[in-house]
Amino acid sequence: MLSWLARKIAGSRPTAYLTHPDCALHDMGSHHPECPARLAAIQDQLIASGLWDHLWHVEPPLVTHEQLALVHPPRYVEALEQLSPAEGIVHLDPDTAINRHSLRAAQRAAGAVVRATELVVNREAANAFCAVRPPGHHAESKRAMGFCLFNNLGVGVAQALKMGIERVAVADFDVHHGNGTEELFHDNPRVMMVSIFQSPFYPYSGENALGPNMHNVPLKAGSRGDALREAVTTQWLPALNDFKPGMIFISAGFDAHRDDEMASMGLVEDDYAWITEQLMEVAANHAEGRIVSVLEGGYDLSALGRSAAAHVRVLAGLQ
Numbered sequence: 001m002l003s004w005l006a007r008k009i010a011g012s013r014p015t016a017y018l019t020h021p022d023c024a025l026h027d028m029g030s031h032h033p034e035c036p037a038r039l040a041a042i043q044d045q046l047i048a049s050g051l052w053d054h055l056w057h058v059e060p061p062l063v064t065h066e067q068l069a070l071v072h073p074p075r076y077v078e079a080l081e082q083l084s085p086a087e088g089i090v091h092l093d094p095d096t097a098i099n100r101h102s103l104r105a106a107q108r109a110a111g112a113v114v115r116a117t118e119l120v121v122n123r124e125a126a127n128a129f130c131a132v133r134p135p136g137h138h139a140e141s142k143r144a145m146g147f148c149l150f151n152n153l154g155v156g157v158a159q160a161l162k163m164g165i166e167r168v169a170v171a172d173f174d175v176h177h178g179n180g181t182e183e184l185f186h187d188n189p190r191v192m193m194v195s196i197f198q199s200p201f202y203p204y205s206g207e208n209a210l211g212p213n214m215h216n217v218p219l220k221a222g223s224r225g226d227a228l229r230e231a232v233t234t235q236w237l238p239a240l241n242d243f244k245p246g247m248i249f250i251s252a253g254f255d256a257h258r259d260d261e262m263a264s265m266g267l268v269e270d271d272y273a274w275i276t277e278q279l280m281e282v283a284a285n286h287a288e289g290r291i292v293s294v295l296e297g298g299y300d301l302s303a304l305g306r307s308a309a310a311h312v313r314v315l316a317g318l319q
Contacts, residue, residue: 002277002283002317008180015316016125019043020110025101029089030314032090032097033262033299034133042131042295045305046312054316058135059131060112063155067114069182070153070158073184076142080106081148092144106134106149113156116197116292121163121247127283127315129252131308135296137178138252146176148205153185153249153294160247160286163263165194165290169245170195171236171279173228173272174253174296175227177206177216182252186211192243195237196228198256198265215239224266225274232278240282247290248283252278254298254307262299267308270283278315 024036046052058196070075083090084103090163091097092248109132118127139148153179157168170185172178172195182205185191192213197206199218206216217231254267293315298304313319 002314002319008168011285013123013126015054015312016058016116016119016128017055017131017312018058018060018116018128019131020060020108022101022108022111025300026105026134027101028097028147029084031110034135036133037301038133038298038304039131040175041255041301041305042308045069049313049317051312051316052310054318055312058119060108060130062107062117063110063114063150066160067155067159068150069108070162071154072141072146075184080144080207086208092210096144096147097147098149102134102149106133109136110150110152110155111154111295114159117156117159117163120290121160121165126289128293129312129315130292130294132295134266137172137174137181137253137296138176139180139251140183145180148180151180151184151250154181156294157185157249157291160249165246167189167192167245169240169243169248169282170251171195171248172197172253172296173256174251175256175260175265176297178251178296179203179205182206182210182214182216183266186214189213191216192239192245194239195214196231196261202264205315219265221264222266225268225271227269228271229274232275237282237310244286247287247292248279250279250291251295251296252308253292254294254304257298257300257303257307259303260298260300263299269306273309273310273314273319276311280314
């Protein structure tokens with residue numbers, strides 16, 4: 001359970017919830033698992049569980065070119081703009097495609113994380129959850145991949161550093177390794193990343209960390225909550241507490257759920273609630289509760305909705 005301090009911080013200001021209809025217009029095809037219905041599944045579950053009315057709903061702006069340039073070279077952004085089709089779908093790789101709305105959706109997704117960062121750093125919100133797509137943690141500085149165009153979380157981390165947060169931690173519990181985030185920050189001593197992911201598995205990275213500030217914990221296929229809890233307790237928490245972050249960003253992927261057939265892990269909603277509690281404790285002790293969580297994976301719609309609701313319930317201090 002959350003400590004008294006974490007509960008106090010969570011309850012003193014609202015949890016901001018950022019999403020936008022633009023994010024649902026990005027569509028990579030009728031059979032693609034990263035589909036617009038993912039956002040509706042989360043919203044439906046938040047409403048059904050009674051959480052919806054407890055959140056501060058914030059409409060995010062579009063990210064600016066200057067904000068993107070903190071992690072993506074302008075020539076990369078220009079290349080995506082030039083590839084954006086007037087109609088139909090253009091594939092950037094076998095898994096990642098864009099339609100005429102995709103670039104605006106990606107701009108809105110990254111803009112949501114920037115706005116959430118501003119709200120949390122300025123203490124207008126206790127913490128924030130960004131229900132956005134396309135996801136971001138596979139996007140490298142100059143490369144779109146793994147359903148991702150811009151590294152949404154990375155843009156937020158860079159914004160937090162620019163706003164004066166001295167040390168930022170990233171916690172990634174998606175079933176896939178956040179290779180893009182690691183590529184962006186592996187040589188930045190002001191950023192530390194902790195992650196768990198199924199291995200071997202796409203994108204077939206993370207086993208060998210790119211820098212000493214990257215604490216990657218690969219888990220075998222079939223791993224369940226006990227393996228997650230051991231990894232967090234024995235590896236994540238000591239690293240985070242030694243680092244003493246002034247803010248935590250979460251790559252919240254819910255595709256390690258046992259019902260998600262895109263992977264082979266065995267997590268359940270209680271595991272996502274537990275890991276959120278642990279990160280809330282660290283944030284309460286070192287970062288005045290500052291957390292921005294960003295949606296990544298999760299492709300079984302029912303499991304995604306239930307898991308995201310469990311995560312948001314803890315962020316909002318309503319468990």
